[in-house]
Amino acid sequence: MKAIVTVMLKAGVLDPQGKAIGHALNNLGFAQVGEVRAGKIIELELAETDPAAAKAAAEEMAKKLLANMVIESFKVEIAA
């Protein structure tokens, strides 16, 4: 079973990478681009058959290591 963990900087935390990407897109002519936020996606292959257990485990992993809760938030999705 695959868990997909998306880690993003919390709202309000300055995201200089997102800003730089936004500037670059504007420079490429994409004038419609406003704020850009950059994060990361971590895919976990889990030896689990129960989606609820897989989600709980992935959330535990996110809190302990994958995300730094001081600056980041995360969300876990279970892929079928």
Place this chain on the structure above:
Amino acid sequence: MRAGILLFPGINRERDMVLAVRQSFGTEPRIVWHKETDLTGLDLVIIPGGFSFGDYLRCGAMAAQSPVMRAVRDHAARGGYVLGVCNGFQILTETGLLPGALLRNAGLRFLSMDTMLKVERNDTVFTAKYAKGEVFRAPMAHGDGNYTADEATLDRLEGEGLVAFRYHDENRNGSARAIAGVYSPNLRVLGLMPHPEDLVDPLMGGTDGKPLFDSLAAA
């Protein structure tokens, strides 16, 4: 004061730290590999700078999970002294031994230059040989030195006198309230981004960082 210097794969400033300790303490520090778990006999644990585990995931995130850091937590809980510089500071925040986190520099550029630091208080074991309010030069070399914490934490740090150093000339990495280094509540754990160990001998171009190590030696 017996010092140990932690070594993780990717750490590259440990030799500078050995020189600083040797010079001020007059003793040879013990190099402690990240898989070791026995810190018996050490009064001070130093976590030097570098790029532990290639900065994978987040700077210091992997090192924070290594066996030696469990021993460092115990050492700190016993009231032992801990000094983390640059990546060492990042590792201490990732471990939770110091509050806050270090984000990518606000200007996105890796900063390799001297900066000026202001000593916020000189009644700690790390700063006794400086004057309160003294400004000294310290080299910095980091891509992720932008200190951040929520407003309540920042207020608490300032209210309880736990800000160790502030950037005095220019806050180039965008740190909240120009904070360059912070203490634990018992003032025995210090983390800072710039490198005092890189200015401890006239041959290095100055001795601005030496009082920090002399302070520890005299403790």
